[in-house]
Amino acid sequence: MYKLILVDDEEEVRRGVLKKIEWNKYGFEIVGEAENGREALDIAEKVTPDVVVTDIKMPFMDGIRLAEELKERFPTTKTIILTGFDEFEYAHKAIKLNVVEYVLKPISSKEFIEVLIKTKERLDNDIEQKKNMEILREHYTKSLPILKEKFLSSLVGGRLKKDEIEEKSKNYNIDLHGDNFVVSIVNIDYGSQIMDYEEKDLAAFSVLNIINEVVDNYNLGIVFIDNGKIVLITVCKNLERNAAIGVTIRALEEIHYSIKKYLKLAITIGVGTFFSHITAIGSSYQNALAALDYRMVMGENKIIWIEDVEPQGKNRVVFDEVKERDLTSSLKLGNEDNLCVTIDNLFKEIIEARASLKDYQIYLMEIVTTILKVAQNFRVNTEEILGHNYNIFTELYKFNNLKEVREWIKNIALKIMKSIAQGRKDSCKLIVEGAKEYIAEHFSDSNVSINKLCAHLHISPAYFSSIFKKETKMTFVNYLTQVRMDAAKVILKTTNLKSFEVAEKVGYSEPNYFSYCFKKYFGISPSEFRNSN
Incomplete structure (x- = not known):
């Protein structure tokens, strides 16, 4: 379905037209209606219509002015003018404004349907031509002979002198006479789309064809493919620098819009620096490549002008x-x-x-x-x-x-x-395991200490204390005491050694202190423990 907006300041007329036609039957969907050109433009900004049917005489903005604005903002939108007999000559002057039909009012349903059918055929043909890969491939082959392509590649590569450029451009019928020059490079952003080589070639040919059409309409310059890149050399005649920039950017915006609309492809366009002499075209090409690299920073599907992203006095970004x-x-x-x-x-x-x-x-x-x-x-x-x-x-x-x-x-x-x-976690576990092994081997030494243990493990006492407590939920002293007390229990139950001998074997040099610790730990004295079973 093609999207259509109906514009007329008389609501009765709009209602009548809307009711008379089975729009869907003829391939159209009404996406908006407006009372004047301004309102129609607001709707067009939101829905991007394929066709606008408009009366001429309307308040605020008439139909001719609307057609001008539509051509400027939506170059692929077709306009159908509804006009009275006395306005026909005036309306006919709008022939260059993408106006495809002029319809004299009052119009019958049958006549209007015929107009719609013709308009749909035009829209269908536009899309079909742009999608016909075989035609595009033939067009590409004919439009870029090998010698011409080599010359243009050498030109943007900065490998030619002024006299060579003049001679070869004349031989290949390429007009390079102008006041301002700039190179733009178009990159197709395939993203996650999976395409084989042939499909990518055909997509490139399609893009190339649309760019050529826009460039021809603007009489702007030359388009060619260089090492897989689509390159546009803009040659601006009789325009000072700012005007040349404006025309170039408008043309690139139309290219960007048309490729998105007809081919459903995203593209990024890198635009180089404007120069006043053709011999500087190599520098503009390098700057366009640099602009294209800014996709990483700015994202894809944009027009990136190097003078926007690398202005004079640019900021520096430093990883300090x-x-x-x-x-x-x-x-x-x-x-x-x-x-x-x-x-x-x-x-x-x-x-x-x-x-x-x-x-x-x-x-x-x-x-x-x-x-x-x-x-x-x-x-x-x-x-x-x-x-x-x-x-x-x-x-x-x-x-x-x-x-x-x-x-x-x-x-x-x-x-x-x-x-x-x-x-770090594994290291902590290893340290704790090492500490436990050390304690198991040296708990009977009354001089064992956290400092000796840490010297053995080659870590600081403070760090060891924190990780040991975190892993075991106990301090070093508490753990050492537990090991000594458990060993004392075993000795008391399995031997007849006296209390002072048991104390010595589990690392206590003072028997009385051993007895005190044992009773505090288990609630009974060593002798009471031995006699309890």
Whole structure:
């Protein structure tokens, strides 16, 4: 169904037209009705109509002015003018405004249906022509001979002198005489679409065909394919710089809109710097490539002009010691929320900054380097986490926007943080196990102490005390006492050793103190315990 808006300041007329026609039967859907041109434009902004049927005489904005605005804003929208006999000559002057039919009022249902059928055929043909890949392939072959293509590639590559450019452009019938020049590069954003090579070639030919149509309409320049990229060289005649910029951007916006409408494809267009001489076209081409690279920062499906994203006096974005310390600390803490906030803050700064692409790339590499340094310091096996032959710096350049990079970095950082936390946990368990073994072997030594134990384990007493209590729910002294008391029980039950001898065997040099500790621990004296069974 094609979307249609009906515009007439008389409600009776609108109601009559709407009721007379079985719109769906003829391939149309009424998506809005308006009393004047201004109201119609507001509706068009929301629904993007395929056809607008409009009266001429209306308050606020008449039908001719509406047709002008529609051509400017919606270049593919067709307009049907409803006009009285005395207005016909006036209406006919609007022939260049995408007006496809002029209908004299009053009109019968039969006549109007004929107009709708013709209009639908035009719309169908437009779409069919743009989708006919075989025709496009033939058109592409005929329009870009090999020699012409090589010349244009050499031109944007900056490999030709002025006299060579003049001679070859004349030989290939390419008009390069102008006052301002700029190169734009169109990239098809396939995203998650899966296409084979032939489908991608045909999609490129389709895009190329639409670009050629728009460029021809604007009499703007030359379009060709260079190393898989669709390149537009804009040649502006008799226009000062600002006017040349305005015309170029309008044409690119029409290209962007038309490709989305007819081919359902997203494209990103990188626009280079404007120069006043054709010999500088190579520099404009390099700047257009640089603009295209900003897809990572700004996202796809946009028109990116290098002078917008790399203005004079641009800001710098620096990954300084404070940021490195914050990221390192977050990785070591093992707190997922804290780490995510830290990374979000790091990316917030570069998203808001208007820095050069080189600064962005260095900034991101320093974030990744910091994460890897922390992983190395904690002996994290990154191959085990990320996979064999995984080159993190190569992967960094595969993403299309900063949001994807942020989530990718966040994912890697969280894995490394969890590995560090797990490693610390495993290390704590090993320390506690080592401490228990040491105590089991040395509890009979009355001089055993936490300091001796920590010297044996090569850790500080304060750190040992915290992890030992966390793992065992007991202090070192309490655990040592428990081991000694359990050993004393066994000795008292299985031997006839006297109390002072038992005390010596379990690490107490003072028998009385041993008896005091035993009674405090079990509630009875050593002798009472021995005689209890």
